[in-house]
Amino acid sequence: MLKILLVDDEALERKAIGKMIQKGMEGVEVIGEAPNGRRAVELAVELKPDIIFMDIKMPGMDGVQAVKEIKKLGPVIKFIMVSAFNTFEYAKEVMQQGVKEYILKPSRKQDILEALGRVAAEIQEERKQKEEQQSLRENLNRAVSIAQKEWVSSRIINQVQDITFEEWGQLLGVEITTGYIMLFSLHSKGQKEFTITEKQKWYTWLKEALHLVVKKQEFMIGPLIESQVPVLFLWKKTNEKLLFKSLSQYVIESILSLYQKESFHAELRIGVGHPYNHAYELNKSYHEAVMALNHLMKTPNQKYLIGVKxxxxxxxxxxxxxxxxxxxxxxxxxxxxxxxxxxxxxxxxxxxxxxxxxxxxxxxxxxxxxxxxxxxxxxxxxxxxxxxxxxxxxxxxxxxxxxxxxxxxxxxxxxxxxxxxxxxxxxxxxxxxxxxxxxxxxxxxxxxxxxxxxxxxxxxxxxxxxFGMTFIDYLTDIRIKEAKTLMEDPTKSLKEICYSIGYKDPNYFSRVFKKLAGSSPSEFRKAVIKE
Structure with a gap:
């Protein structure tokens, strides 16, 4: 439901426009009226309308000034200007504020509803795009989180070498040329084994604590295996050994300080490997972190160790x-x-x-x-x-x-x-x-x-x-085969076919189709119909 505010110094004009709107269009509601610009600003803050019908010439604060003030407070509000003055200067001034609709008095019902329909459609499209962008951001964040976890695992066992520090830096938007592994390990104070719930609770806590503590470095949290979690720290290249140790020590001591306030009934120990300048060397850092943890087993009072080679x-x-x-x-x-x-x-x-x-x-x-x-x-x-x-x-x-x-x-x-x-x-x-x-x-x-x-x-x-092909190649192959079948039906448009097989961008669909089929969708369809 779109909320509408009516602003006009003539009460009869407000009533007339409100009646036209309520009877002529569904999905809209008039939520308030204002007799002048000052009151319009107050109601805009209080009622948060989606659309304001704004008269230009009013006593006190006029409509143009009211639009400027409301824009400062709620930039997403849309305006439909109403005026008895058909002058270019008035239209120009409100257009500079992003107002696209301008109706002359006396207002015809058709003009009001058409203008309202255009603005409503614009709002709906903006909301749809916002939802899609939000969904895209959530999916991207989830995909990056999964990719990071998998990449940390693969780095530890040195299985893949297809993503470099530079490529991760491009994805994260920062310069990254160095990385090292910090291995967090939970040790029971007795013989009791940790339950899956206890491990998951600690894992969740560790992720939240790291996000709270680490501000100057990018990091990727690996999977929880048994009672250990590897964390990959990425940073800008440096040859200063003291800087590496000071940053690591700050993170470790902050985490240990937060851990003391919890009630996990277990000891937290942390081993740290040395930094390396290439992604394929990170398994060395991991092994050094493991060696550091092994060394800590001999010194129960020591909670962490940095850099054992x-x-x-x-x-x-x-x-x-x-x-x-x-x-x-x-x-x-x-x-x-x-x-x-x-x-x-x-x-x-x-x-x-x-x-x-x-x-x-x-x-x-x-x-x-x-x-x-x-x-x-x-x-x-x-x-x-x-x-x-x-x-x-x-x-x-x-x-x-x-x-x-x-x-x-x-x-x-x-x-x-x-x-x-x-x-x-x-x-x-x-x-x-x-x-x-x-x-x-x-x-x-x-x-x-x-x-x-x-x-x-x-x-x-x-x-x-x-299957001898990647997941994306297989999915693309299925979609293009289905597109070819659908093109045999002349009643279906290419855009309709594009959306029906899972593509949202007709231009992208056209490029993919041409790459696999050897001709554009329109060329392929012409050839099929001729046959």
Whole structure:
């Protein structure tokens, strides 16, 4: 319902216009009348009308001045000017205020209703655009949030290298050339395991606390796996080590201070990796953050540690880099469910540890734990449920420790194979059916992934592996095929066909159609009709 305010120094004129409006148009309501410009300003503030019929010549504050004052208070209000003076100067002055409608007295009913109809249509269109923009912003924010979480996960396991710091900077509107990982870990004070509800409550709190504390840096929050949350901090390039540590320390101490006011009945520990200048190096920062947390286990009174690098000897450094590369290949083999490749790579993993006699058992255990944490993260995103990471005693011999892991890894691969054969196959078919039934709607990769309960990142990978094309290519192919069929009906306009298959922009539809079909929609239709 559109609200209308009538402003005229003649009461009979106000009554006459009000009667014409109420009887001649639906969806509008006259909510008030004013005899002069000053009272019009007061009622505009009080009643918040959508449209004001404004007389120009009135005693005291005239209509032009009233429009200027009301524009300052409510710029979205629309005006229809009414005057007995058919002069260019009056029209020019109100047009400068953005007023488009100007009616001469005595006013004809047709003129009033036509002017009102045009303004009402303009308001409705503006509201529609505002709603679409709001929806677009919400969808964009949601998509960016999902993308950030998936990207942090992929950076940790070093799976993809298709988005750089520069590209994220363009998306976020800031310059970004450096990043590092801060790993937040929740530790029970006793033997009690955290419930899913407790973990989710802490995860929600952590996200809110980070948004409250972090002001000078961009950051992306990763997924909650078990009781750990990786957070990627992005910032402008700097070589000043002290600046990195001071900023990290400020964030950590602020978070810990806020945490003390909560009642989670658990200890919060934070490990921080070093900053790196390339996205593909972020997994190094993650491993450094993990090492920092491991070091904190030996010092219970210390809550955080910034920047622990494995630089004791060249041998350890080489060993770590080789193990890192093995982990990367092993994770991909597990994801593919390739048991032969997994066994070969894990044998290499075992051989490498057994041949490194100078590597302490504690270092081996860290490597062992990190591997299965990474696998756990990947499987969580993939939607595969497996048993918890095997528990090993640090005093066990390396060979025994790694053989235990091998047996557990084989069971994981078997679970992945079964999931890919049954669950994933069914999910992908379900996704395909959903796309074919809803291609005319505004569906996205994220919405389809959510429908089949898969991570968008892995849904995208699995979909391409299974069907040989990306999700967007498949959706586009379906839409264009349907467009070709509809073009055989000469009663349907190209614009109507465009909207009916899920496109909102006819120009964009035309470009996509020409790219796939080799000719424009109009050219294609002419050829079809000729045949």
């Amino acid at each position: 494995q630089t004791d000897t060249q041998e350890k450094s080489t060993f770590a880099s080789e193990i890192l590369e093995m982990e990367k290949k092993l994770l991909e083999a597990v994801r593919q469910g390739d048991v032969n490749k997994v066994l070969f790579l894990f044998d290499s993993f075992i051989t490498k540890h057994q041949s490194s006699l100078k590597i302490e058992a504690s270092v081996v255990k860290k490597s062992f734990d990190e591997l299965f944490i990474l696998i756990s993260r990947m499987l969580h995103d993939l939607g595969v449920n497996v048993e918890r990471t095997p528990v090993v005693n640090q005093l066990e011999e390396v060979a025994v420790m790694l053989e235990t892991g091998k047996a557990h890894l084989i069971s994981i691969v078997q679970s992945v194979q079964q999931w890919r054969t049954n669950h994933a196959k069914g999910m992908l078919q379900k996704a395909k059916d959903y796309i074919e039934s809803n291609y005319a709607e505004s569906i996205t990769l994220e919405s389809v992934a959510e429908y089949v309960e898969l991570s968008p990142f892995y849904f995208s990978k699995l979909f391409k592996d299974r």
